[in-house]
Amino acid sequence: MIRILLAEDQHLVRGALSALLGLEPDLTIVAEAADGAAAVAAARTHRPDVALLDIEMPVLTGIEATEQLRVAVPETRVLILTTFGRPGYLRRAMDAGARGFVVKDSPPNELAAAIRRVAAGDVVLDPALAVASLGAGPSPLTERERDVLAAGAGGASVAQIADRLALSGGTVRNYLSSAIGKTGARNRTEAARIARDNGWL
Template sequence: MIRVLLAEDQNLVRGALVALLALEDDITVVADVADGRAAVAAAVEHAPDVALLDVEMPVLDGIAATAAIRTRMPGTRVLILTTFGRPGYLRRAMDAGASGFVVKDIEPDRLADAVRRVRAGRTVVDPALAVASLERGLDPLSEREREVLRAAADGATVATLAVRLRLSEGTVRNHLSSAIGKTGARTRAEAVWKARGNGWL
């Protein structure tokens, strides 16, 4: 029996996924939770074979939760299931230790098969997303540039960002300028939009 932990913040979707997986003779859902931090705690408590995680969750996102689960429970494999089929998410998820990445419009039998394949040690990636990831290349942003762009998403001034991030205003300007250049944007708002669209943030 394959023991699965499911983390999905939308109650209706989570309930539907639990019901679908329950139809499989060789899969049992040992825990279902609504955020990334709860997913990490449930992984430690239940030691599932596979953690099926959404990307966009409150408290701790699915990519950060993947890294935490793989660190604390290396025997648990992670399969990312998301509405957001963005190439940058794929790269970041795989770098965090995920064994698979599929989008939510996957057919139910293919989802169950993906769980089985990940449990068996294989890598499962949505083909269209893999092609898009190769076409767009790697995330050009540094971790600090991503941090500054995330903080700038609400339109805060450079002075405010400097206080938030505990950096000098000049350093904030430099990181914003670099991120704008790397994303091919004209403004920082456009840089945030492009980075989010590619799944880099």
């Protein structure tokens, strides 16, 4: 029996996935979580074979949770399941230690097969997304440039970003300017949108 941790912040989606996977004779859901931090805590307690994580969750994203699971519960293999089929997400998820990446519009039998393959030690990637990821190349942004763009994405001022990230205003402006240049954007709002659309944030 393959023991699964299911982490998805949308209650209806989580319930539907749990019901679908529960129909498989060799799969069992041992824990569910509505955010990334709860997923890490549940994995520590239940030691699942596979953690099925959504990318966009509160507290910790699926990618951040994957990084923590790699250290806290290394025997648990992570399969990312997301609506957001962005090449940058795939690359970041794999760099964080995920063993698979599939999009939510995959048929249920393909999801079950992906879980079995990840549990067996294989790497499973959505083929179209893998090709797009190779074509897109790595993110041009540094970690700090991503942090600054993400902190300012809601319209925060330079002073607010600086305060949030414990940086000087001048340093924040430099990071924003660099990120704008690297994304080919006209301003930081457009730079954040481009970065988000590519899965770099």
